[in-house]
Amino acid sequence: xxxxxxxxxxxxxxxxxxIATAFRLFYRDxxxxxxxxxxxxxxxxxxxxxxxxxxxxxxxxxAVLVQRSALINERVxxxxxxxxxxxxKRLLAYFARYEPIFASKEFNGCGFIRxxxxxxxxxxxxxxxxxRHKQRDIDTIQELLAGLGVVEPGPxxxxxxxLLEGALVSAHTFGDTSxxxxxxxxxxxxxxxxxRS
Amino acid sequence: xxxxxxxxxxxxxxxxxxIATAFRLFYRDxxxxxxxxxxxxxxxxxxxxxxxxxxxxxxxxxAVLVQRSALINERVxxxxxxxxxxxxKRLLAYFARYEPIFASKEFNGCGFIRxxxxxxxxxxxxxxxxxRHKQRDIDTIQELLAGLGVVEPGPxxxxxxxLLEGALVSAHTFGDTSxxxxxxxxxxxxxxxxxRS
DNA sequence: GCCCTATTAGACAGAACTGTCTAATCTTGA
DNA sequence: TCAAGATTAGACAGTTCTGTCTAATAGGGC
Numbered sequence: 001x002x003x004x005x006x007x008x009x010x011x012x013x014x015x016x017x018x019i020a021t022a023f024r025l026f027y028r029d030x031x032x033x034x035x036x037x038x039x040x041x042x043x044x045x046x047x048x049x050x051x052x053x054x055x056x057x058x059x060x061x062x063a064v065l066v067q068r069s070a071l072i073n074e075r076v077x078x079x080x081x082x083x084x085x086x087x088x089k090r091l092l093a094y095f096a097r098y099e100p101i102f103a104s105k106e107f108n109g110c111g112f113i114r115x116x117x118x119x120x121x122x123x124x125x126x127x128x129x130x131x132r133h134k135q136r137d138i139d140t141i142q143e144l145l146a147g148l149g150v151v152e153p154g155p156x157x158x159x160x161x162x163l164l165e166g167a168l169v170s171a172h173t174f175g176d177t178s179x180x181x182x183x184x185x186x187x188x189x190x191x192x193x194x195x196r197s
Numbered sequence: 198x199x200x201x202x203x204x205x206x207x208x209x210x211x212x213x214x215x216i217a218t219a220f221r222l223f224y225r226d227x228x229x230x231x232x233x234x235x236x237x238x239x240x241x242x243x244x245x246x247x248x249x250x251x252x253x254x255x256x257x258x259x260a261v262l263v264q265r266s267a268l269i270n271e272r273v274x275x276x277x278x279x280x281x282x283x284x285x286k287r288l289l290a291y292f293a294r295y296e297p298i299f300a301s302k303e304f305n306g307c308g309f310i311r312x313x314x315x316x317x318x319x320x321x322x323x324x325x326x327x328x329r330h331k332q333r334d335i336d337t338i339q340e341l342l343a344g345l346g347v348v349e350p351g352p353x354x355x356x357x358x359x360l361l362e363g364a365l366v367s368a369h370t371f372g373d374t375s376x377x378x379x380x381x382x383x384x385x386x387x388x389x390x391x392x393r394s
Numbered sequence: 395g396c397c398c399t400a401t402t403a404g405a406c407a408g409a410a411c412t413g414t415c416t417a418a419t420c421t422t423g424a
Numbered sequence: 425t426c427a428a429g430a431t432t433a434g435a436c437a438g439t440t441c442t443g444t445c446t447a448a449t450a451g452g453g454c
Contacts, residue, residue: 245400
């Protein structure tokens, strides 16, 4: 009987509540700016509960990112399923999914991008968790492009991913929601150009 | 005789050294992660020297960003001057300027984007300093596009800016230099499409 | 020489930080 | 019922953080 549960995604109510509270505060104020005491006070949990489920604050951050990544991926897959089989509708649905996020009053950029900003060392477990998430984003876009009949979807997927990353950053920087529309328009123009060639 | 010098860009050797040291550490490890004690130890300066030139750590961060913004803008203008009058060469020179930055061993993303990530509140003086810098970036791109004869350079400038922001973020996340080439290729395709229409 | 400012080292306060430890209590399944 | 694990509150250590204060010194313009 191990004293500590494995740090994988075991789901218990307290653990989930801890992750949800931590995410909310981290996303609002930043990873270094939020101390565990504030998370525990907000979640109304004791310190030992945190250190029972996680070995360190860093491991909590990783768990937050892993959980968010899974949640976001579920939502993407749901949105794509609801979009039906039309490749063009699927691509538009992919972009449309971001609209409520950008329009939200609580929008504060991308929690993954901001995690990389605070954990710049690529070897950091936090940074690595972001890499896994962002790579899946690119893979999803590539599948959408392949469905559209783009002959070499890899480079175009990277380009469209750049547009979305830029839109997340720019919308946060300027507090301006039009960035998403610009990214979508540019992406559609790139797809059109790729299919023309 | 005021006790403190105005917090504008007065340049003194100690002040400049402080800003240079602070930038190096902030860029390497992050703004919250680096304490003033470490900056002072590295710069071999006393604490009161810092608080003589700046009212707070936050004001130091703003000074770092303002100084970097001025430096970067100088370099851009120099690169564009050296590129000559050809609008296309000027645009390519604008992208080429980023190559050594992305290729540098010390590359750690964009210090301004990372500042926004750590100071997410748009009203923060740090965030505001980033806005001023990034807006000038967009203006510069817009001028380049106007030179190219793009009829409505505003939206296209925003799109190309998104590509560059995305490239900075993605190159840092994945530790991969190809992001810049992808951004440039996409930008050229967008310009081509805009001129065709 | 003289004065004013810049700069120094270092102590100091007060807060916040992560992580550990204890001892009591709650919960739950065997 | 009982035993084991989960959870609690809170003290605690040790570090680090920003910012203030003092008292001494250095240095440059008058």
